[in-house]
Amino acid sequence: MSELPVVVVGAGPVGLAAAAHLVERGLRPLVLEAGPRAGAAVAGWHHVRLFSAWLELVDPAARRLLERSGWTAPPADHHPTGAEWAAGYLEPLAEALGEHVRFGARVVGAARRGRDRVVDAGRDDEPLTVHVETTGGEERIPARAVVDASGTWGSPNPLGGDGLPAVGERAAADRIAYRVPDLVAEAERYAGKRTAVAGSGHSALTALVALAGLADRHPGTHVTWLLRRGAVGAAFGGGEADQLPARGALGLRAAAAARAGHVEVVTGFRTGAVEREGERLVLRSQDGRRLDPVDEVVALTGFRPDHSWLSEVRLDLDPVLGAPTRLAPLIDPNVHSCGTVEPHGADELRQPEAGVYVVGMKSYGRAPTFLALTGYEQVRSVVAEIAGDHEGAERVELVLPETGVCGGSGVFDAAEPGSGGCCGGPAVADLTLTAPAARP
Ligand SMILES: Cc1cc2nc3c(=O)[nH]c(=O)nc-3n(C[C@H](O)[C@H](O)[C@H](O)COP(=O)(O)OP(=O)(O)OC[C@H]3O[C@@H](n4cnc5c(N)ncnc54)[C@H](O)[C@@H]3O)c2cc1C
The missing domain is CATH 3.50.50.60 (FAD/NAD(P)-binding domain)
Known part of the structure; x- marks a missing residue:
């Protein structure tokens, strides 16, 4: 052999x-x-x-x-x-x-x-x-x-909060991207539009920062960030304490975009259904909350x-x-x-x-x-x-950097697994942002 x-x-x-x-x-x-x-x-x-x-x-x-x-x-x-x-x-x-x-x-x-x-x-x-x-x-x-x-690139997680596609998610596939949008090649798809970004990892932060940049250049561009966790907490990453500085900096930029009002943050939102309303999509949470209609959804919920x-x-x-x-x-x-x-x-x-x-x-x-x-x-x-x-x-020949991304899901796109962190690192942003009131 x-x-x-x-x-x-x-x-x-x-x-x-x-x-x-x-x-x-x-x-x-x-x-x-x-x-x-x-x-x-x-x-x-x-x-x-x-x-x-x-x-x-x-x-x-x-x-x-x-x-x-x-x-x-x-x-x-x-x-x-x-x-x-x-x-x-x-x-x-x-x-x-x-x-x-x-x-x-x-x-x-x-x-x-x-x-x-x-x-x-x-x-x-x-x-x-x-x-x-x-x-x-x-x-x-x-x-x-x-x-x-x-790898796992070929099998992204769905938007649905329970790990399975939400009701209507498959039927809305033409309006849901499961990758970080390329806002050079696909600017038209998102410019001047309302987009919901779901996920809390590095990819979601990258998408938020890019869409916030688009909002600067194209009035009417609106971004809603959907988090399954109940509070923003450490979702913005390790900031200056992150041993991978570029990753920390990304979190800081995303936090700044949220503070500047480019990104509306909705916490505790576990998507249960995706409904069509005319040309737009309406997301409903599993506990019945309904978001304002959006044109596009970017689901970055991991692999x-x-x-x-x-x-x-x-x-x-x-x-x-x-x-x-x-x-x-x-x-x-x-x-x-x-x-x-x-x-x-x-x-x-x-x-x-x-x-x-x-x-x-x-x-x-x-x-x-x-x-x-x-x-x-x-x-x-x-x-x-x-x-x-x-x-x-x-033999062990590896020395890995730690990250300050503690108390939440970690570097990439975990589906919000628990809120207890192991390492007690700092969260860069303590934004008190609440979900919109429930609508019928
Ligand atoms: C957006 C993003 C940013 C990242 N940034 C960083 C970073 O800054 N630093 C870092 O350390 N890591 C980063 N990562 C994580 C990780 O290092 C990369 O995902 C890396 O590409 C993983 O390498 P891999 O070889 O395991 O898998 P992949 O790069 O996914 O490669 C798998 C390959 O297998 C092929 N393949 C799949 N199925 C089959 C099959 N059945 N038969 C034959 N071929 C198949 C695929 O086409 C692919 O080419 C990032 C990941 C993502 C998604």
Whole structure:
């Protein structure tokens, strides 16, 4: 089996980093990417500026590989946009990996060859088999290990407050965006319009700041920010206390936009229904509150992992987060609201199906605090284990920044899991903003 490739699913930052580590250890990676290029998911948020600087966005093994091909690292302290991360790092990295990366290859299944999930007999003697769809047809690729770095970008959470689509949400899909709007390309859709933004993470703050900027230039642009939590609290993030300063600054800008009256904040609003009223949408909460009609809705309520193509391998996932069970307690946003996570690796990520690992954004399941740096350390450890270097796999080489985003949901778009924070960090804004009165 050792002659078979290690299949890495997804050519995002973490999948490509895994491939670089594999090459460095003399193993053969095969990265299968559904999209047409490296960082296909990152391209979906090309216009968003990262709160991490380049220093935290380049994997060490990837850097070594790239530098051998004459690549020059971007300025360490610069914060790229998604487009710049892809063009300046992910695409050159995929190029340096050459034939180890295949695009337009969607993984639709993984199984032990000839054995469904139930069968024990002979299981350990068979390789894993990866089922792939390409424009050329179906393929079955035998693999010595499968590293699932397929992210969660493809499965955003719905607007509905209970995690399922609200009544009427699907029918209103033409007016609901589940991504941070690109207000250069899509200015017309939002300029001079009323927009409701739902969510409390980094993406929601980014959208609020961008829409507030649009409101400055286009009178009549109105933004309502819907929070499921009962008070604004720490929703504006860690501010100046945030160890990722760009992220703190974003929260400060969003708070300023709210103070300037560009953003109306509605708290305690869990969407239960989306109704059409003429050309507009009316949102109703699960407790019967009705908001003024809006033209557009931007739902930034987080992401969830899709495990459907892993249905025939044996997984051990946390029932709450959908993260590997041993990782879940380290990242549960009900407990750890600060994004602080103990370093972890192969031990926490390996699955009962030998040779299967879930890494990267997907390994966090529904927890919102994933950082690329965490993913790079994960794959360093996982690849060490696949290479048989158990000591290397157990070694911890990660120092993560803490965040001041405490007392609430964390960095990204968690669905308001609890209000108790673990780290007692400050909230930057203490806005006393109340929901509009209930209307019939
Ligand atoms: C708006 C936004 C801003 C962020 N900012 C930061 C930041 O500043 N700092 C930071 O550290 N982190 C940040 N993150 C978090 C995280 O680092 C990124 O999401 C990062 O892209 C995750 O990398 P990944 O490789 O795990 O997954 P992804 O980047 O999502 O890559 C997964 C890849 O797998 C492919 N794929 C999916 N399914 C399949 C399949 N079945 N078969 C084949 N291919 C498949 C996708 O097309 C994609 O290319 C941010 C995330 C978002 C959404």
